[in-house]
Amino acid sequence: MKIKxxxxxxxxxxxxxxxxxxxxxxxxxxxxSNLVTNYSAADLLSFDIDLAQLSSVTLNFxxxxxxxxxxxxxxxxxxxxxxxxxxxxxxxxxxxxxFASPPSSITTDGFVAVSGSGASSTAAWASFSPAWTSELYxxxxxxxxxxxxxxxxxxxxxxxxAFSVTVxxxxxxxxxxxxxxxxxxxxxxxxxxxGS
Numbered sequence: 099m100k101i102k103x104x105x106x107x108x109x110x111x112x113x114x115x116x117x118x119x120x121x122x123x124x125x126x127x128x129x130x131s132n133l134v135t136n137y138s139a140a141d142l143l144s145f146d147i148d149l150a151q152l153s154s155v156t157l158n159f160x161x162x163x164x165x166x167x168x169x170x171x172x173x174x175x176x177x178x179x180x181x182x183x184x185x186x187x188x189x190x191x192x193x194x195x196x197f198a199s200p201p202s203s204i205t206t207d208g209f210v211a212v213s214g215s216g217a218s219s220t221a222a223w224a225s226f227s228p229a230w231t232s233e234l235y236x237x238x239x240x241x242x243x244x245x246x247x248x249x250x251x252x253x254x255x256x257x258x259x260a261f262s263v264t265v266x267x268x269x270x271x272x273x274x275x276x277x278x279x280x281x282x283x284x285x286x287x288x289x290x291x292x293g294s
Contacts, residue, residue: 121159121171121252121261128155137239140164142172143250144239147265150180154266161259165252170198172247174237177265184229185267190236192220194261198249205245206234222248236265 121143126134129151137144147155165171179185188204196219203215204224213227224234237247255261 121161121165124158124160124260126155126157129153141168141170142174142247143263144173145175146239147175147177148180149178149267152181152183152185152267154264156262156264158260158262161252161255161257161261163257166255166257169252169255171250171252172237173250173263174235174239174247175265176233176235176239178233179231182231184231185226186229187223187225187268188230188234189221189223189264189266191264191266192250192261193264194255194259195250195252195263196220197222198251201248202237202246204234204236206230207232 121138123136123138123143126132131150132153132155133146133148133150134155134157135146135148137146143157143159145157149155177188190201190204197217201217201222204212204222206212206226209232210226210228210230212224215224216222235242235245238245250263252259252261
């Protein structure tokens with residue numbers, strides 16, 4: 099009888115191990131009109147983000163025991179700009195996780211060029227010329243040959259710990275403040291030249 103229980107427990111363990119999933123997705127924070135679709139699977143965080151409104155979106159997760167086996171997760175996302183407004187840049191920010199290695203670049207669908215990009219252990223960014231209005235790819239959400247997903251490290255995290263990935267876009271108010279600041283600087287420089 100004991101052998102049957104042990105065999106049954108082992109079989110259940112094998113089934114559950116085969117169904118391992120990525121960190122638990124606990125929802126997204128940001129504008130309610132921005133739609134996030136979860137395609138995550140074992141060892142992969144994958145999302146489509148539709149930006150109907152220009153605002154940052156934060157994807158919240160909880161670490162599961164299966165995530166700590168390798169302490170790394172693949173990450174990819176397709177981000178669509180449905181707002182109709184052009185964006186000059188985008189940032190991907192990690193909180194409670196780091197990049198396991200420098201992330202590959204953010205790419206677009208080819209309608210605009212990435213004019214600059216960079217990364218640190220917890221952030222990556224790209225700027226666009228002309229402004230981005232269609233869709234971009236973080237990692238390899240379309241499974242394009244030769245492209246790779248980003249790898250997130252959960253080293254030092256425990257089961258139940260929270261971490262998040264934020265796709266940050268400058269909001270129109272930010273552009274207005276920057277333009278206003280540049281205008282003030284221009285006026286000050288003009289006055290200095292006239293006073294000399």
